[in-house]
Amino acid sequence: MTPQATRGAPVLLLLGLLLALYLLAPFAASVPFLFDADWHGADLAGILSATLVSVAAATTSTLLVTLGGVPLGFLLARADRARPRALFWRGIGLGVQLPLALPPLSSGVLLLFLIGYASPLGRLSGGRLTDSFVGIVLAEAFVSAPFLIVAARSAFRSLDPALLDVAATLGHAPAIVFRRVALPLCARGILAGAVLAWLRGFGEFGATAMVAYHPYSLPVFTYLAFGTEGLPAMLPVIAPTLLAALAALALLLGLERARPSWAVPAPADPAPLAAAPAGAAAGPAPALILRAGRQLDGFALAVEWRSTARRLAVLGASGSGKTMTLRVLAGLEPGAVRIGARDLGCLPPQERPLAYVPQSFGLFPHLPVGRQIAFAADSDPTLARHWSERLGLDALSGRRPDALSLGQQQRVALARALSRRDTRLLLLDEPFSALDATLRRRLGRDLLALQAETGLRTILVTHDPEEAMLLADELLLLDRGRVLQSGPVAALFARPVSEQAARLLGAVATARGVAIGPDRIAIGADVALRVSGAPLRPGPVGWAVRPYQLRVGPEGDYPATLLERGDAFDGQRRLRIRLGDAELDALADPDCPRPGLCRVSIDPEAIQVWSAG
Template identity: 60%
Template sequence: MRRTPGTIRILGGILTLYLLAPFAAGLSRMGDADWRGVDRAALLHAAGVSVASATAATALVAVAGIPLGYVLAHGRGWRMAVLGGVVQLPLALPPLASGILLLFLLGYGGLLGGLMHGALTESFAGIVLAEAFVAAPFLIVAARSAFAAIDPALEDVAATLGHGPGAVFRRIGLPLARRAILAGLLLAWLRAFGEFGATMMVAYHPYSLPVFTYVAFGGAGLPAMLPVLAPTLAVAALVLVLGQVVAAPRRGGGAVSSDVLPPVAAGPAAMGPGQALVLDLRQCLEGFALRVEYRTRARRLAILGASGSGKSMSLRTIAGLERGAGSVVRCDGRDLAALPPEARGIAYVPQGYALPPHLTVAQQVGFAVDSDPALVAHWMAAFGLAELSRRYPHELSPGQRQRVALARALSRPSAGLVLLDEPFSALDAPLRARLRQDVLAVQGGVRATTILVTHDPAEAMLLADELLVLEGGRVIRAGPVDEVFSRPGGEVAARLLGARTIGTGDVLSPTRIDIGGGVALGVAGAPLTPGARVRWAVRPHQVRLDQRGEYPATILHRGAVRDGQRSVRLRLGEAVLDIVADPSCPDIGPCGVTIDPLALQVWPQDG
């Protein structure tokens, strides 16, 4: 544990001593207390009034204060900012001022007081209303902070799994904010229990404990106060202890599992054509505009782009989590754009997986409104999660959490679209490769269309049949994966697809380009136009050194061996390429290379 600086400890200690000093001073005067002169019956009655009124006031505040905190946590704009300030005004007002303001409302001439013929003053109801007014901000602020601290992705996923706003509030918001809300309820109760100024102005009778203490002090002086204060201190201490027990965060849990994952049991391949998917996604933000148009029947679609290109925004627009005016999302003729997220019939796996920490693995997988128990059991078994069914997310390894998120998405039988937002981005390379294979194994066994967002071209080519390449919120290339890779259409798309070293050449025939130095590369894909000037690229691992290779080359530099591979720089035609080769590759000098025509990317020089 890191040491706390000495100056900070000293300053904290000074304040602690000051807060404890009045209690010590009171205890030192215990001998002067007049224990026999106290009207015990009146004191106990006043204590009962305070306990009952504080409890009623806190309950009254909780009914509306918790929902108000939720609204403030999710609201945006100046109206919410103003509302957030208004509900905290009682904190800034002197209690007597609060009481005077309440009299304008609750007194005989007030709006509510007149309707109730004065029943709201000089009554128990008046005490409750006065205490509720001054105590409400404590709960509202605590609830707002607690709800604002919840990861929005948890509520987003709940919505996409069919839960409406009320259910999301009950099943995600309240459980995750529960401990902070309990702390706020505790503070509100204590504030109501100790309220004096507003209570005295609105309802002097019946005596609450603070008012009784004030009256007793005026009649008997300081020596008589210790017996009067005893119930106040006892009740406050008891409530604080109970509050600490209830609201304290739970620690620990089971040990995190290792990432040794059993193979995924893939189901039978889904037969028949894919769904007809029509997208016209539109978003207009300050400094950024999204416009993505595409039609497909592919079962597997990937959206590829750099950070900030609009990939995740596109996925969220499809899910209905971002509402873009004029957007079109149509699946097999069903218009999804007009529906809220919970009615779209989709399943969404965001970055980080969004597993609610209060739910077990079994509860996570079966969380969708329409989850099928048989389907839940199938995917629990397929992903090797059956033995982990009672564990919570913090007890799982990263790979297991990813499997839980996938099983949850696939356990919704009504899901026509399964949306995967960079599901492997937070994983290390070996685990990422393993879990890609997991997704590949299950994709063929589901009828839903999967839409994968990624910045990794290897993921896109492995897990998609068709590909959208995005740049600056626009589609710069789209189509079947092989076509997009071999003919990216321009350098930006080529680099997004993994091109590093780029060369130039002239088209000799529809399947061959001259790259200088007497080298003519064979290319696959759409026929090229003879005589055209083009650019080309090949990824480092797709150039193979081979003394009997078709193309003559010259090794210029042999780098160090890392991870079982040697970096090599060579000249091929007029281009200089950086590739990776076996550690035992030839030394500097002439060599031969082989390049699969399918590995070459070619696009117009002015593309």
């Protein structure tokens, strides 16, 4: 704690204890009257009857409220992210909480307008909706429903939306996603809301007295007893209320303390995958055609893309629209998608032949590994067993996600995706972003082996150009929602369309020159670089080369000047070199020359060139 927080702690403690004292004081004040109460003269039959009525009515109203309140809480939570309908749902959310702000007697008056003797519903029912057990249930449901709705909405709002998206892309309809994912993960919060709603209904007096004075509920019976017998007779009457409240609060405490204890020490990651067998499909795939356009606050996405490659990557900086593009392909955002002759744009996500692996892997916290892998609606048991064994997950089948390392979580997500019968497209959103460098390289090689083994078309979203070079044959470069460039990896790396594209492709330091031939760039008075690739047009160009691709040695092709020689680290030195008019970084062995004149070599294929005219 900060010094300011420490100094303020006694004040906070005092304020909290004062309120706690006030809330507990009435219970303490009743203790001396326990022995003075008329326990033998109490109307035990009336108390028992009123208690049973209140328990039955509170239970019935809570069941009814739960039946509609849980779906409503789910819809309200989901609507918080649905901007076009936000105003409508905001009104619904506000309206269903109004009973919280109303005095109970006012709630009863409003209900009489709806179900009283003179109302259309009252006349239609012959007056059976008031002064009856049904009336008690309706009154308690009206005043207690907001407690459950608010609790359910809060529970569903805290749910990671990626889990619902993944379940949909694994072939499950919305109702199944709700039942198998949302409901189990939010059950404790919903049950806590149901307990609060039961307590509110059990103790309701005002609305009940207005709508259904008979049969007596326990609060109404308590009021009558106080009016006829006075305070000494009240302890036997309120005893059932106290017992019911204590039981419900004990249940709440149990829910709070019953946190799932799934985590156990994560075992080491399984061994790297063996090399993929030969013979996997490597030829062109059916043409993938994508058109996506979204307009959000401060951001616009406009993407058109066509490719027949099997290994694709979407490369861009954070906020460029990469993930949104992937979500369009998955059917989680609107857009036109076609694969060959098949139009996917009109299909919901659960009907598309694909599997989606979000950045967080999207594993369901309540399911063990075995059930995760078999979760898809069209999961093939044979494929599930194959990929579980192939990815080294057999020994982990009983573990839940929080007992797995990040590498194991990624393998589970891949096994689940590959276990679908009809998967034609594997969508991977930044699959290595949460991993350290060593594990990232290892799992990248694993994914490369899986690509070769399955022949599946994969689309990888990444901000790392090295991942894109390793795992993709074609690239889509995005910048602020717009396509900068698309095409084969080698072509884009050799000829980025602009300096911005070159930087996205990994160029750190850029330089200027003049194309003086189809494969020559003049970068100074006496230096003309030789480049490969498509012939250059004469004129100003930009160019870049990575530090590890520039070699210093006495047999180098170009004269240069070594300006700085850094300290040796990890078997290399970082150098600063002037080549023509450009100053570049380079990496060299620790025993490289000292500052002064030197010579350098650059592979022509390593030089990126773009028009600067």
